[in-house]
Structures are given as structure tokens and as C-alpha cells.
Amino acid sequence: MCGISGLIGHEDFELLLCAMVESQAHRGPDAEGVFYDKNFAALGHNRLSIIDLSPKSNQPFTDHSKRYYIVFNGEIYNYLELKASLRHDYNFITQSDTEVLLALYIKYGVSCLGKLNGMFSFAIWDTKKKKLFAARDRFGVKPFYYSKSQNRFVFSSEIKAIHKSGIKKTPNQDLWRRYFAFGSYGLPNETFWEGVCQLPAGHFLELNEGNLNITQWYDFASQVIKQPLVKNYTEAKEQYHDLLFDSVKLRFRADVPVGFNVSGGLDSSTLLALVNQSQVNSTKIEAFTFYTNDKRYDELSWVEQMISHYSNPLHKVLLKAIEVPELSKLISSFQDEPFGGIPTLAYSKVFKTARNKGVKVLLDGQGMDEQLAGYDYYTTNTKSTIQGVTKSPFNPKILSEDTSDGMGKDQYPSPFEDSLLNLQYRDLIYTKIPRALRFNDRVSMAYSTELREPFLDYRLVEFGCSLPIEFKIKDQQNKRILREVMTKYIPQSISYAPKRPLQTPQREWLEKELKQFVEEQIDKIKYSNYAHWFNLNEIDNTWSLYLKGDNDSSFHIWQLVNFSLLLN
Template sequence: MRERAKRAAIGIITHIIRCGGHIEPQRRTNLGRHFVCGIFGLVAKTGSVDARRVDQLTDLVAHRGPDGRGVRVKGNVGLGHRRLAIIDLTDDGAQPMRDRRFPVWITYNGEIYNYLELRSELASLGYAFFTASDTEVLLAAYICWGTKCLERLNGMWSFAIHDERDNTLFCARDRFGVKPFYYVDTVTEFAFGSEIRQLLPLIERPVAEDDLVNDFLVCGLTDHTNRTFFKGIEKLPPGHWMRVDITTGKAAIERYYSLAPCRLAVDEESSAELLRELLDDAVRLRLRSDVRVGTCLSGGLDSSSVATLAARRYAQGSNERFFAITAVSEQASNNEEAYAAEVAEKSELNWLRTKPGYEDFASTAEALLDVQEEPFAGPSIMMQHEVMKSARSNGVIVLLDGQGGDETLLGYHRYYAAWLLDHFRRGGLRGFLSAFRAATQAGVSSWRLLMYLFGASSARLRGAYYRWRYAFLKNPGLPEPLRRFARATKDAQGMQVLEITETNLPMLLRFEDKNSMRFGIETRLPFLDYRFVEFALALPTHVKLNKGWAKWPLRMAMNDLLPSRISWRTDKIGFAAPDQLWLTRHSAAMYDRVITSELLTRYVDMQILKRKFHRLDLGMRWRLYCVALWGERFQVQAP
């Protein structure tokens, strides 16, 4: 086993070096020009593009790029760009950018973290560079390698390249969909943008996607499909590229990346060591900036790990303390302030706190719908919103975050079902009972274990529960992804792939992007460095969930750096809002909006709902309220 682990370690380290992991130490200098921004593009299928229209629709996302703008229109193609400057704050590298040798233009939103390595490689192949921007490197990589350039990138991106040589528009989105890419394809136009609001003027009228509204009302599921809640507005899937023929307007989409399930033969000790090295390197790459950098700090294992590693790295190149921002809940049962305080003290962080109250929530709920553009399953999203707001007001323009740690390392209790079944297959009833006991000793309740083992694994039982509980819904059917989830509960790796690609992570990434970019904040996610994701996914289930402890390798990897009550915490909260306090107090206001919603009458029996509303669980009351607000804000009509 040791020899196999050693071979795996050598392979992983070689992979890190080859993919641009280990490069020069972090220094706060002008390493290059990076722009996380808002983009827009329009292709007219008949006639020419109206430049004023491109101007207007580009500027609808001015909040995403408050530091500059650019528009380029030629014939039937228009490209727009709003700039948020992160590295080198000069005007060099403005977009849309043209290659110096070829008539190829790009509008780009993202960060290519390994652009220095790519720049060196391209220079050795004869490419000359005239700016220090990663945009120019990306453009050169496309010219050199075509669609294969995407396989070489380590970062987050959403871009479109107008290649006048063959009159095509080449568009691509990063592997996991950190950066958004919305598009519409009508009889007369093809258009794309960073936000839905840019595309609404291009459709005849806002019409709800029936099945997505139903899925949301049943269980709060969102972002599990390439369609949006608005009929006719879609998303380029993560890990895909699209090519649009400018002459005909026809678009073709192709996948370039997928999470291929595999297994690593690596022991517990080696897995923790390699995991820390990968995470530390992912953090280091994401600290490059010429503006103030900080991190979100909830006090949980993931955010505390990122904050601790980042503070150590940041101290090597800066005289100021690393910033960390915590959203504090009014509700004692989900207040993590004490945990965050321990991390802040141990890592000597410049710790900021924000503590929104009910009045803040009540006055912000409708604005949050405008920010998110689509319904969302609970008010906890406001806590993240307030963190971003606090960051901007304190001059912190880049924030690291722990998003993705749970999906990559079996951090949710629902993964225990597959783990218990694995013990049953390998050790029979005795093995199962031993694992069950270990899980309860690690803080997981017996009831929760049984719920996921028997309830979540049965689509029929879960569907019957929803039909009974929400009889006022006209179509309380179980969403298809949850049927697949039920089948996947017996396979931890299969569940991970499903959650990363469909049922969980896409939703969280949408929340993160919209909340951060509303305040002109760039968020960077070390746990979603693709090297880390691939390594974590390939670890054996019994290593990731070991002795009843979820995320065992991360706990071991950070054990010497984090306070022990952080690294071995048994509960999970995150930036949770005091839902019980806020929604109970807000229930009358929610009722008023719900019963007067024209849109909701398509999905609910309003007479039954009026009688039952105040007896419904708070989650359902919120979902009904959220759909009502969404319908009002965007004047959404039923099909």
C-alpha cells in the first residue's frame, strides 16, 4: 500500500507542475492585468447590429465592471465589455481586445491563474506579447491551439472570440461554471451576456418555464438544467464551448470537459499530505492581485482552512493583515462567531463582522430578487450578500471563499448512506453496525442516518411525501434530478458528480457570482481548482469519510494549523440566516404577496393555500413568496 501511495503521490506532484501549479513565489507586483467583468455580444441574423443597443445592454451590468468599458461593432457583430480591474490598474489590456497579427477579437470575464506559464510556452513558440494581461495570453492560446486551449487553462472564465478569419464566434465557459454565460437564440438574433437582464429586452416577453417553477416550489431546486426560469434564455453548460456561424447564425455546442470517475490507490496519510499541498497551491495562485484581498470566514472547516492558508501566504508579501469577513447570525442556534473569532486570532486576521437584522432583511428581500434574477430557496443568501457589501465598503475587492469543499470531500450528511452501504458490502451486518456507531460518535444523529439511508434513496417515497405535504400544488411531482439522486445514493462518487454538475454546486455558484459582482467583488474558489477537484474525487470513499468523520483528509491536513475545535467540528452551519426569527416575523407580509400573485395561480390552488399558508413550513412559505416577488419584479407571465 505504501509503495502504491508513493507512486500516486509522484504522479499527482508531476501533474501539479505540468499544469502550472508551482511557479514563482507570490509577490504584490504588477504580474499582469486581470479583469473579472461583465460581457455582452450580439449577432444580427439579418442586417447590421445597432451600436447604441450594444452600448445599452453592455451597461446593464455596469456594477460588474465599474472601472471601465468598451464596445466594438462591425457589420452584424457587436461585442461589449465592462471592466473590474484586479491586477495592474492601468488602461492597458482594454477589451474587446484584438490580436496584433490576426483579425481576432475577444471579450472575456474571468481569471487564468496559470497565464504566466502559458505565456512562456507561447513565447517559446514565437508569439510576441504587447501587454501583461491574461486576456492577451488567452487570445494567443486560442490562435495557437484552437479549442484545445481550454484544456490548458487553470482558472474561471466566460468569453467570446470573434474570429474574422472564418467569421465565427467561439464561446466557452469554465469547467465548473464559476463564471456565467447566458444566451438567447431567436429567429433574428443571437446574443449572450453575463446576466439575464441583458437578454430580457431581446425576447418578446418574460414567460416562466413551468417545470422549473414547479421544481423550485416542490423542494427549492434551481440551476439543475441549462434553461433558466425565463423561457428562451439559456446557459452555456459548464465545461462546454459553443461556435456560432456569423453568416447563418447557427450555433453548435460541444463538451470539452467532464468529471471522469476514477480511483486513486493512496493511503490516509498520503492523501492528507497531498490534499494540503494542492489546496495551498490553489490558494497561492488565487492571491495574485494589486488590490486588497480578503476571504469569507464562516468559522466552518472549509472557510477556516482557506483563511488560514491564505493568511500565511499573504504575510510573505504584505505588511498588512489579511482581511476576513464574517456574517453573524442573530439566532444563537446558528451563530458561528465564536469559531470564526478563534481562527481570526490564531491567524492574526484583520477580522470584519456584519450582523444584519430583521429590518435589513425585510428591506432587502426584493432587492435580492433583482440581484439574483431567479428565485432562490432561502434568506441565507442575504448573509453572503452582506459579506460582499461589507467587503466593498472596506476596500476589499477580491475575496477567497470555501465554496466546493463539501461537494469534493463528502461534506454533507447525505453521503453517509453510500458509506454505510459500502461497509455492509465489505463487512456484512457487523461492518454496517460498526460504521453506524462510528458516525453517531462523530456527531451524526441516528435519525439523520436512517433518513438518508432509506428516505432519500427512494424516489417513490420522497415523491409521495411531497404530494402529501404540498397537496395545494397543482403539480407536486418529484424533479428528475432527485430521481437520479435517489439512484446515486448507493455510490458516493456518483453522488459527488451529480452534485457538482447538477443538484448543488451550480446553484451555489450562481448565488456567489451574482452577490459578489453586484458590488464589484471578485470571488476566487480554491476548492474548485480543477486539480484539487479531480484529486479529491478520485480518493477512495473510505478515505474521504473515515472512522465516521466526513472530510477526513482535510481535517488531518489542517490539524496542525487550525484550532482543534474547528478541524474536528461535527456541525455544519455556514453563513446561515436566522430563518426562524426572520420568516416567522415576515410571515404576514409574505402571505399578502402570495395570495395576490397572478403568476402563482398557475401553480397552486389558491383557495386551499389561503387556508393552509400559516401552517406550512417556513421553507415553503418562502418559496411561494419568492416566486411571487420574482413574478412582480420581472413582470413574468405564465405560459
């Protein structure tokens, strides 16, 4: 897991590239590298050493001919198998997955992407053809941002690096208003800043003589449709069981310590059990969880119950309300865009603790709800994108009439005949997974720690989504097949416990302990250059009602805080 950056054009990019690399130092503190193809291209890299820790694997990395240079962020989990398949085609000099990826591209070109099981964003510069090729993994675990002008193309792992290249930091009003009105975090190619785009997940780009072409290489819907229909439930459980174990096993490939995050739910319990069932000396693998000392929300008792069945060291990370103001400012500077709220802050402390304990890689249970219909609204047939709320968490009335004029909701494709599968598709490709991956990438990288999501292994997701509805939901119980597969590994009191959507006392803290902090952020908006975007009287009214108890949801308050923090 690293940071990549680059500039393409007929200029001297040395100073700009250095500024971009420096801005992403947190993503890779183990080594920095640059490559210049004078007056054509400049590539930069910040390395977090995970596989093959030797300097020979530093980047930018080149092949034997020195024609191709690659900067790569992520991990190719099946790199050993791919390396074996290339043994007659390439003379490897490192033990890294970076060299395997470059060798694979040299042999197969674009079609190499379909052979990769991993999380990745990378760029390859062809010094002979003066051509850039870049790609992003199937679900967009790893970020890739870019900006193109008439004479220059810039790319990086984080938006702040794009702004360091000279692109003015101007809020994208269209997306911000959709955020406030509908909770949108943007379509796959959008960002909250003008002039900055992102390469959508499952896409690659080619830049040749200033011409930019973007192509989709992974179509999730078509892959699900192509899956052989498994009608036998026993057979489906066996296949799902094997995929679960293999997905976790692959993600333990590392030359540094690996740990895992755990909460009190089924997905974390599954991860805990799989780690301990599949790894030698598993009891030495460290687990991490957060809590807030509020029994209404904390899952610590559930976590301790789960851990008691094994012997993993458990690190309990406490978030206090008094920490939130400064931590919000810090994490906002790493996120570059709005993030989910206080749970994200608590999660960030987990990565800080792991790094301080010498654990550079953590596993997480992200992705299971989307593939097996785990959210409440999957069974209630609502159009919601938020788990566990009874009324809209958004308040579009805080926008001025001029700002909200002509505004419409994001529209998502419905490629399947089945409505439930279309909801899963929306959450995987457009809403829940993209934003969660962005939140999580930034908080892990803020503390130079790699996060891996075994349940987002594309084989597992495709298979899970392709299963008949009755394999996923039975008697209003979500994730049926997972619960039954894991019955022999975890207690039924956990495997059949209901999903708990809230993990922190965000609603209460914003109203009480953080009241002054919230009001400071609201005042900042009122005196900003963007005050005219808002109906300021309605903001005051909304806050007043919240303090009087209208706090079923706190998201509309956190939105204001988020916006204010990002105005710096």
C-alpha cells in the same frame, strides 16, 4: 471578473448592445467597451479591473492582426505560466490574463481550454470567418446565458441583459413547477425564463452562419476515473496538502487587495490557515463574516476563536430582520432567478462591506463538502439534497392539478460504480455547486467584487473525489483527510467540530418579524397573471400551519417569496 454581452446577426445592434451593457454595469464599473462588426456582430464588455489595471487591457480586446476580438469574464490563475510558454509565439503588449487567453486560443484553438486553470466565460469573434467561439469553465463558476432565434444570437453574463435585447420576460412554467415540487434549480442548460438558455459548465459553443453547435470539452467523471489510484494514506495526505496550498497561492494573483470570507466551520478554518501559512504579510489580509445577533445560529464565537490564532483584521457584518424586505427585492433583481434565502442576503452584505473597505477580491471555502463527502446525507445513504432537515422542505400540493400534471423529477447520470461518488457527482455537476455558484456570483457582482473559490480548483476536486471512501469518511466522520492534513494548522476543537447547516434565523424571522412581508408576497401571487398555477387554498393552509409551528423547514415558504419577488 466582468460582464460580457453580444449579438450576432445581420442587423444594426448598436442600441440593443448599449442597453445590454448598461444593465450589467454593476459587474464592471471600471470601464465599458463595445466592438461592432457592422451587420455581423456586436460585442460589449463591463470591466472590473483586477489584473493589469491599465486601459490597454480594456475589452473588447483584439490581437495584433485585429482579426480576433474577445470579451472575457473571469480569471486565468495560471496565466503567468501560460504566458511564459507562449513567449516565442506572441508579442505581448499587456500584463493581463485576457491577452494570454486570446493568444492561447489563436495558437491552440479549442484545445486551449484544457490548459486553463481558472474561472471563465468568454466569447471570441473571428472577423475573417464571421464565426463565434465561446466557452465556460469546468464547474461553471462564471455564467454564460444565450438566446437563439432564426435571425439572431444573443449572449450575456446575466439574464437581465438578454431581456434587454428584446427577448420577452416569460416564466418557464416547467422549471418553476419542478422548483416548487422538488426544489430543482434546473438542468445545466436551463433557466427559469422561456427562450433563455445557459451554456453548461465545461462546454463550448460555435456559431457559424447561423448554425449553433455545443460541445462538451470537460468530462469530470472521466477525469476522476483517469486519476491514478492512491492507496497509501500518507502519500494521499501529502498530495492533498500540496494541492491545497497551491490552489490558494494561485488565487492571490491580483493587482488589487485580496481578502477572504470566513464562517465557523472546518472549511473556513482551513482557508484561514492556508492564507496565513502561504502569504507574506498575511496578518494584513482582511477577513469578513456575517452574523444576525441570534446565538442559536450565529457562528461569530467560532470565527473569533479561529481568528485569535492569527492577527487578521476581522470585519463583522450584521444583518437585521428589518433589512430583509428591501434587501430581498434588491438581491432578487440581481439574481434574475430564485436564490437560497436569508443566508444569501447576509452574504451579500459581506461583499458590500468588502467593497466599501477597498477590497475588490474575496476568497471563499465553497466546494470542499462535495469533493470530500462532507454532508450528513453522504453517510446516511438518503437521496436528500438538503443538509440538516428531517422532513421534505418542499410542498408540491400548493400547485394546481393542471400545473402539476405529468410532472417528474430531474434525473441525473450515475457514471460511477460507487454510490457515494455518484452523490458527490450529482452535487458538483447538477445541484449544490451550480446553484451556490450562481447565488454567489450575483451577490458578489452586485457590489462589483470578485469572488474566488480555491477549493474548486479542478486538480483538487478531481483528486479528492478519486480517493478511496475510507480516506474521506471514517467512523461516520466526514472529510477525514482534510481534518488530518489541517491538524497541525488549526485546533482540534474546530477541525473535528460537527457541520452546522443553519446560519440565520430564517424560520423564526419569516414567522414573526417578516410575517407581514411574507403575506404581502403571497397576496401578490394571488392577484398575478400566474395565480392559476397554484392551489391558493393550499397556500393559505400551508402558511397557517407554518404560523402554528409546522416550521421544521422554511424553504417552502421562501419559495413563494422568491417567486413573488421575481414577478416584477
